[in-house]
Amino acid sequence: MTKAEILKREILRQYRSVRQFALEMNIPYSTLVTALERGIEGMAYGTVIRMCDKLSLNPVDFTSLERDASLGAQLLENRVMQNYVKLNQEGRDKILDLMDDFVQIEKYKQKTKKKP
Numbered sequence: 001m002t003k004a005e006i007l008k009r010e011i012l013r014q015y016r017s018v019r020q021f022a023l024e025m026n027i028p029y030s031t032l033v034t035a036l037e038r039g040i041e042g043m044a045y046g047t048v049i050r051m052c053d054k055l056s057l058n059p060v061d062f063t064s065l066e067r068d069a070s071l072g073a074q075l076l077e078n079r080v081m082q083n084y085v086k087l088n089q090e091g092r093d094k095i096l097d098l099m100d101d102f103v104q105i106e107k108y109k110q111k112t113k114k115k116p
Helices: 003-014 018-025 029-038 045-055 071-084 089-103
Strands: none
Touching: 003 018, 003 029, 003 045, 018 029, 018 045
16 A cells, blocks of 8 residues: 555545645645645645644654553653663663652643543
């Protein structure tokens, strides 16, 4: 299955139509239809990334991402881990200590959404 076919399948699975998705993404409908028919290789990279983020697809291999995590959050997590593994044990310990300190400070705590 091509990337364009995967995109189209996901668009139709998550949205009522390709037109609705195009409107949601603020992409000209004709541009999206052409890309889905001829292949997405000619599309702007940023547009493909935004589409993948909206559809929760990995932009590298177009596999499904976790539904609760945005692409940006996963990329940030990956970047943090890439830097963490470059550290020696002393550096890793220091980072973990700093994180423990920061999560205790109200100013830095992530706001949780209240469920109705």
